[in-house]
Amino acid sequence: MLFTRETIAGIIGGIIAVLLQIIVAPALTLFAAIPNFIVAFCVVRAVVCPQQAGVVLPFVLGLLFDLIGGGPVGGMALVLVLVTFAASRAFMALNNDTLFMPVAIMLCSIVVVELVYGIIVVASGAGVPLGEALLYRALPCMLYDGIIALLLYPIAIRVMVGKPLGQPGTPILR
Template structure:
């Protein structure tokens, strides 16, 4: 069930749009050694840390589906992964942890590992990843490292703009930009 401690729904929508634009426009440009950063994966995880399951699920599924249509990979793969991750992370936040940015980063890293691994598994199952074991070294690990760096940056930006509104923090600091602007 969603709670009153969540940020405004507008923040979720704006986050989704920004993530989509970053993935479609910026990500192909900043490819490193064949690894493309997954902005959408990172933003969905961060959103799930600060919102309840329903919002996170809708955002994750919708973004995943759009990107599945935009790429040549298995259609529905990213939607499935983001759905699972959004539910898992948003459920974890219900008072399980009591930490700050360090714990957030640990959750983010764990979710990124799970997400990138799940994608490789789904690709392997449908035959789109014929070199599964090699891909774990050549794709999954570099992608996790790249996404983690981007995740740290986006998490700091998110907390600065929206404030720490995660469930465990009791509703945030009240000094975020969105609260000042009454969004």
């Protein structure tokens, strides 16, 4: 197995995301909304390194989230694998070296993750009506995760790719 910069940065970033999810996320809870550092990291990594996105890291991190969070085991793992795969392929097809495309793909991916996971939680017998789950849990979590992803994106570009924003091959504002 070849360990590239992106692979090592992905593993270290995944460990940091899990630690942040365990230690920091409970302290940042507002009402029923808990930030999901794991979702933000997986989506950002799928956009920053679309060729190396793979399915193993999103699956493992999603499974850890399910085991830590008490949701249906395998729900977040399934959603993260599908959404990060779609996000990486969408970014490879739609990348135009502007900042709009990665941001749009990340935010749309986060919306899909939270909506689908909310539906899975309700379908697995959480005892909460679908509208309430989506309005009071999924929507605030989308906002949290989107902000985290937007803050994480420039750091991920620098660490995983090795280039700051604005250099050739990285997105710039036009």
